[in-house]
Amino acid sequence: MAETSGEAGAIHARGLRKTYAGRKGQEVVAVTGVDLDVAPGEIVGFLGPNGAGKTTTLKMLATLLKPSGGTANVSGCDLAADPLGVRKRIGYVSQAGSTLPDAPLMLEIESQGRLYGLSTKEARRRGLELMEALDLGGLERRKSQNLSGGQRRRLDIVMGLIHRPELVFLDEPTTGLDPQARANLWEHIRRLRDELGTTIFLTTHYMDEADSLSDRLLIIDKGEIVGEGTATKLKAELKGDSLTLTFSGGEAAETGEEVAAGLEGAANVVRQGNVLFLNLPDGARALPGLIKRLSDAGAEPIGAELSRPTLDDVFLALTGRSLRE
Numbered sequence: 001m002a003e004t005s006g007e008a009g010a011i012h013a014r015g016l017r018k019t020y021a022g023r024k025g026q027e028v029v030a031v032t033g034v035d036l037d038v039a040p041g042e043i044v045g046f047l048g049p050n051g052a053g054k055t056t057t058l059k060m061l062a063t064l065l066k067p068s069g070g071t072a073n074v075s076g077c078d079l080a081a082d083p084l085g086v087r088k089r090i091g092y093v094s095q096a097g098s099t100l101p102d103a104p105l106m107l108e109i110e111s112q113g114r115l116y117g118l119s120t121k122e123a124r125r126r127g128l129e130l131m132e133a134l135d136l137g138g139l140e141r142r143k144s145q146n147l148s149g150g151q152r153r154r155l156d157i158v159m160g161l162i163h164r165p166e167l168v169f170l171d172e173p174t175t176g177l178d179p180q181a182r183a184n185l186w187e188h189i190r191r192l193r194d195e196l197g198t199t200i201f202l203t204t205h206y207m208d209e210a211d212s213l214s215d216r217l218l219i220i221d222k223g224e225i226v227g228e229g230t231a232t233k234l235k236a237e238l239k240g241d242s243l244t245l246t247f248s249g250g251e252a253a254e255t256g257e258e259v260a261a262g263l264e265g266a267a268n269v270v271r272q273g274n275v276l277f278l279n280l281p282d283g284a285r286a287l288p289g290l291i292k293r294l295s296d297a298g299a300e301p302i303g304a305e306l307s308r309p310t311l312d313d314v315f316l317a318l319t320g321r322s323l324r325e
């Protein structure tokens with residue numbers, strides 16, 4: 001019997017695992033055993049270097065690949081017991097897209113709708129609504145080969161949403177788009193969540209995309225989740241913001257050096273003339289207290305510059321690799 005205990009739009013996966021048969025008959029472990037939770041209405045960014053297991057995980061959750069182990073409840077349905085239930089409730093937009101190059105857009109949208117059991121009329125009505133919402137209004141007769149890259153990705157999203165899924169998987173939605181088209185697509189993705197409450201689970205290679213679009217990030221490397229949280233939390237966990245303090249003179253800087261060296265968590269305190277460099281965990285929070293201590297010691301700095309770790313630094317620390325490699 002189909003299980004419907006989970007929440008609509010949510011994902012709960014435990015020990016999800018996938019092995020492929022390698023060319024020489026050996027096992028290739030693509031996904032090692034992933035535990036993953038997504039709340040309804042969340043936008044979750046799934047980040048990882050090439051070959052980390054993002055697409056494999058996505059395809060398992062979207063019923064396109066059978067897991068080798070583990071369990072998952074996707075949008076209220078058990079993945080193993082009720083894959084059809086899952087399929088009805090989710091949308092999946094692949095990296096490659098799914099449209100034929102020379103069919104008019106509305107024809108494609110209608111046939112997609114019919115695949116989900118909609119009448120042609122209903123598919124057309126929803127298609128027009130979605131095209132409008134995704135800035136494709138008036139292009140119903142256009143062929144997809146004559147669309148810009150950004151328009152084509154938005155069309156893929158229209159196709160993935162025609163049956164009003166509660167949860168949408170987007171596999172690298174903005175790869176290959178120029179910065180303006182990417183920012184524009186982010187706006188549309190946010191609106192989907194804000195206006196329709198759609199849960200969005202997307203893979204990306206782009207740090208700025210993960211940072212600005214996602215409520216929460218999951219970082220996968222070599223088939224395993226290695227980091228999880230908001231971009232702010234992940235950055236804050238990375239010890240050692242860099243702080244540069246400038247003093248009015250060498251004497252004040254020397255006092256500053258003594259104060260900073262006694263500060264809990266401070267590391268790499270180096271003074272050069274009237275400038276002091278140090279690393280400080282969660283620098284933004286620690287800075288006001290440090291400035292007060294310096295003031296009390298008669299060495300108030302005349303300048304303070306804090307540089308926060310970027311998501312790239314987080315990724316590097318967690319995986320030993322840069323996403324851009």
Ligand SMILES: Nc1ncnc2c1ncn2[C@@H]1O[C@H](COP(=O)(O)OP(=O)(O)OP(=O)(O)O)[C@@H](O)[C@H]1O
Pocket residue numbers: 020021022028029030031048049050051052053054055056057
């Ligand atoms: N059909 C397959 N047969 C054998 N190995 C596979 C197959 N599909 C994927 N793999 C391997 O599984 C691992 C994970 O691949 P996957 O495509 O899930 O990674 P990814 O994180 O999506 O990578 P990318 O960012 O490059 O799309 C890789 O080592 C890949 O070579």
